[in-house]
Amino acid sequence: xxxxxxxxxYIDRIKPFIGKSLIKVLVGQRRVGKSYxxxxxxxxxxxxxxxxxxxxxxxxxxxxxxIKNADDLFNYLNQLVDKNxxxxxxxxxxxxxxSFEVVLRDLVTRTNFxxxxxxxxxxxxxxxxxxxxxxxxxxxxxxGLSYSEFLTFNQLADHHETFQQYLQLGGLPYLTxxxxxxxVVYEYLTSIYxxxxxxxxxxxxxxxxxRFLENLVAFLGDNVGSLVSSKKISDYLKSQKLAISPQVVIxxxxxxxxxxxxxxxxxxxxxxxxxxxxxxxYYFEDIGLRNAIVGYKxxxxxxxxxxxxxxxxxxxxxxxxxxxxxxxxxxxxxxRSNEKxxxxxxxxxxxxETINREFGNLLAVPxxxxxxxxxxxxxxxTSTYKGIERIHVKDFCLKLV
Numbered sequence: 001x002x003x004x005x006x007x008x009x010y011i012d013r014i015k016p017f018i019g020k021s022l023i024k025v026l027v028g029q030r031r032v033g034k035s036y037x038x039x040x041x042x043x044x045x046x047x048x049x050x051x052x053x054x055x056x057x058x059x060x061x062x063x064x065x066x067i068k069n070a071d072d073l074f075n076y077l078n079q080l081v082d083k084n085x086x087x088x089x090x091x092x093x094x095x096x097x098x099s100f101e102v103v104l105r106d107l108v109t110r111t112n113f114x115x116x117x118x119x120x121x122x123x124x125x126x127x128x129x130x131x132x133x134x135x136x137x138x139x140x141x142x143x144g145l146s147y148s149e150f151l152t153f154n155q156l157a158d159h160h161e162t163f164q165q166y167l168q169l170g171g172l173p174y175l176t177x178x179x180x181x182x183x184v185v186y187e188y189l190t191s192i193y194x195x196x197x198x199x200x201x202x203x204x205x206x207x208x209x210x211r212f213l214e215n216l217v218a219f220l221g222d223n224v225g226s227l228v229s230s231k232k233i234s235d236y237l238k239s240q241k242l243a244i245s246p247q248v249v250i251x252x253x254x255x256x257x258x259x260x261x262x263x264x265x266x267x268x269x270x271x272x273x274x275x276x277x278x279x280x281x282y283y284f285e286d287i288g289l290r291n292a293i294v295g296y297k298x299x300x301x302x303x304x305x306x307x308x309x310x311x312x313x314x315x316x317x318x319x320x321x322x323x324x325x326x327x328x329x330x331x332x333x334x335x336r337s338n339e340k341x342x343x344x345x346x347x348x349x350x351x352x353e354t355i356n357r358e359f360g361n362l363l364a365v366p367x368x369x370x371x372x373x374x375x376x377x378x379x380x381x382t383s384t385y386k387g388i389e390r391i392h393v394k395d396f397c398l399k400l401v
Contacts, residue, residue, distance in 0.1 A: 022137055023117065027120070027140070030192060042090055059093040101133065108137075143314065147398060148397075169182070169288045196261050267324045330343070340369040342370070379392045
């Protein structure tokens with residue numbers, strides 16, 4: 001058995017598909033724990049069926065460097081697979097194998113293969129799998145640690161100082177092995193950021209203007225939670241004497257999204273009737289990475305809170321949009337199956353104007369789905385106002401998941 005901390009949030013989502021003729025694809029940013037989830041699944045499957053053959057390929061390890069394409073993978077498996085046994089195949093960072101989808105298409109038709117893989121490139125995986133394996137795979141998005149997982153991994157009790165630590169350092173699992181000193185953590189996070197930028201963006205997409213790419217990431221870090229557009233970014237760069245067209249901005253934003261460094265959140269009408277193509281919000285996959293890139297500043301607290309709440313909703317399995325209609329904005333409209341919730345994020349409800357805006361926008365929504373105002377105000381217990389729940393952000397991040 002391997003040493004790891006269990007993450008039932010994801011294992012429980014995968015369990016119903018164990019042994020089924022579907023490829024289980026775990027996708028997400030580097031270092032969010034996808035490899036350890038494969039190890040947990042491997043141990044779980046072997047415990048359920050001690051006779052099953054386990055084959056594990058990790059493309060980040062030197063011993064697998066010769067598996068470069070589909071033919072290499074076929075040859076490697078032909079040497080190992082016992083055709084008389086059922087085989088559980090695990091491939092870590094499968095996008096590093098050229099034409100991997102050809103192999104998966106062949107193996108998924110065989111009844112003796114149970115296939116699991118991970119990837120760190122959204123565009124590559126979604127396009128190739130959708131083209132060659134439509135209806136034959138499921139995708140599970142893996143995030144960094146939720147606040148609840150952060151407490152478990154670091155053996156910490158839930159209190160305000162602990163949550164402040166989570167806001168500053170983020171939730172990459174390996175942090176549990178490091179000192180909690182900010183300078184140590186940010187050095188590690190900076191190295192992860194550089195790997196993502198250079199390996200998953202610059203190298204994969206043949207990006208030439210690396211300085212602009214870095215400036216774009218910094219711009220997004222400073223504008224977390226703000227409505228931005230490619231034109232707005234392009235105009236800002238022109239003011240800095242950098243002539244970058246909106247199309248190049250769109251391309252580079254797409255590259256950053258595909259590497260899971262950032263998420264784009266679209267606007268939708270409050271009744272869900274229309275999507276706006278101009279102006280989206282961007283959030284970081286890990287708030288610690290954002291802080292390592294642009295610095296953690298006290299006056300950025302609202303941006304940080306909004307990013308953390310967005311991530312929590314996504315971890316809980318919600319799809320999320322920004323609600324906007326008649327100059328009224330709802331920070332998040334979150335939907336999961338037949339559920340829907342509305343969430344406003346405010347640092348402090350320190351004035352009558354702020355209270356009226358945050359609650360008023362929610363009261364204007366013409367349905368009876370749950371509505372939350374999430375703040376950092378000291379609240380002894382959850383309270384309600386005209387059916388809207390007011391809750392501390394720390395407590396909200398322990399709900400829903």
